[in-house]
Amino acid sequence: AQKITQTQPGMFVQEKEAVTLDCTYDTSDPSYGLFWYKQPSSGEMIFLIYQGSYDQQNATEGRYSLNFQKARKSANLVISASQLGDSAMYFCAMRGGSNDYKLSFGAGTTVTVRA
């Protein structure tokens, strides 16, 4: 069974500062993928970044970077230079195994960026 844990229900960050969102996971599959999605108040799910379990380097996409620590089973998202438009709910998700297409989601973290 897979499990995704996000322990921060809500976070405040000052505009232009960086914020780290925690995500830990548990799986027995050697092959898996980790995703981060942003969900603004409109409800749409916006894909941010992906990390494969065999990827040697941490994924980066613009202001988003994923701090992947495989031994600790953590995949924290770092948002640099926060903007007001970053205020949203953020979900960590995992796809497990090469033939398991399902995504399991964490509880989510609400980020509020202050001017």
Place this chain on the structure above:
Amino acid sequence: GAVVSQHPSRVICKSGTSVKIECRSLDFQATTMFWYRQFPKQSLMLMATSNEGSKATYEQGVEKDKFLINHASLTLSTLTVTSAHPEDSSFYICSAKIAGGAREFGPGTRLTVL
């Protein structure tokens, strides 16, 4: 890029009626689609996996007779909430598997049952 649409975006219905939600892949073929339900301020919970041309696979605890899923073509999956009740009010989101294992989500459908 891959686009998934959902229709309707919002629906209000009376208790006891059935509601159909459509999920379409606009510029790609989706052999597998997923249906999620999300209550306010909560996470997405997978309801079922929809496979083109075959029966959907439901997650434990999801009533297959209550939530009918049909994936009749490579670009369309439908979720029908039968005999809807107020407790079915929720945000329903579909997702399609695209190349490379990524997922594209639809914009969601907000269902309110009076």
